[in-house]
Amino acid sequence: MPRAGPPHTVRTVTTPRDLRVSHAERAHIAALLDRHHTDGRLDGAELAERLARVTTSVTRADLNRVIADLPGAADAVPTRELLELSNTAGDLRRSGEWLVPPRVVVRSRFGNARLDMRRARFVTGDVLVESDLTVGNLDIRLPRGATVDLTGVRTRFGTVRDKLGASERPGVPHVVVVGGAWIGNVTVR
Template identity: 45%
Template sequence: MSDCTPARDLRVSHAEREHVAELLARQLAAGRLTPDEYTGRLGVANAAVTRADLNSVLIDLPGARLSPDIADDVLTIAGRVGDLQRSGHWVVPATVAVSTWVGNVRLDFTEARFTTTDVTVDLNVGAGNVDLVLPPGATVDLDQVRAGIGLINDRTAPAAERGTPHIEVVGSTRCGTITVKHSTRPRPYHPSGGWLR
C-alpha cells in the first residue's frame, strides 16, 4: 500500500468481511434481499480482497455501509529510504500496512498488544529484507506473500492448529528475503487485559 493508493483499492481485513456479513444478514431479515441474493452477496463478501469488493455488495442497500471504525483499523508504517522497525510495547490493529522503496523492515510482536486475534501484515517493499518476530503461541500464514528476488523463510515452530494471534502476511518484497520466527523471549502479560484486547 502507498500514500497514493485510492481508498477503494485498500485491502480488507477479516473484521471488515465479518461486518459486511452482518449487514447483509440484517438486509435479508428486512426483506431487501432474497435468500439467493443474500447467499450470492455473502460469497462475494467472504472472498473480498479490497474495499471496492465489499462496497459492491452494499451499494444498492439503504443504510448499509462499511463502518469507519472497522475500515480504519489500519496501522500504516511507511518510508521511502531507510529501515522501518516496531518493537517493545506497541498496539497492533487488524491490519499493519508496511510500505518502503528501499530499506529493511523488522516487526517484533513479542511485547505488542493485539486488538484482535487475526492480523494482516500487508507488505509493499521495493528492496529490503523483512523480519517478523512472533510471540510464543502465534501462528502465521505465508500463502499470499511473494518475494520477487529472494526467499521466504518460515522458521516458526509447526502448529497443529491456528494460534493466538494468527498473522496473515500478504503483499511482496520485490528484492529481499522474508523471514518469520518465534521470539525466544516469553510474551509478557498485560494487566489491562491479558495478551489480547
C-alpha cells in the same frame, strides 16, 4: 476404536475497548481530568474521586467511563483498525510494547522493515500484515503461541522463511502476511 484428537483450542478475541491499559494511557486521562478541573467542569472532590478511578482502571472501557460525561472525551483512549508504516530510504521498526491493530501495512522502497511483536498488545486474535517492499527485507518476530500464514507472500529475488514451523491450528495471535518484496527476504520467527 477411533483415536481421539487433541482438544480443541478456544480462540478468544478481545475487543479494543476490553484491552488492558498502560501507565501512559492512565497518565493521559489524568491530564485530561486536570484540564477539565482547571476549566471549572470538575471541583476538587470530583477530580480526586475520578483520579482514584483512573489509577484502578484496568481496561480502556474503564478509563473511558471516567470521562464519558466531559466534552470532547468520547473514546479518549482511541483504537485504530489500521497501522500504515512507510518510507523511501532507511529502516522501519516497531518493537517493545505497542498496539497491533487488525491490519498493518508496510511500504518501503529502499530499506528493511522489522516488526517485533513479542511484547506487543493485539487488538484482535487475527492480524493481516500487507508487505510492499521494493528493495529490502521484512522481519517479523512473533510471541510464543503465535502462528503465521505465509501462503500469500511472494518475492521476485529473495526467499520466504517461516522459522516458526507448521502448526495444526491457528494460534493466538494468528498473523497472515500477504504481498512481499521485489528484491528481498520475508522472514517470520
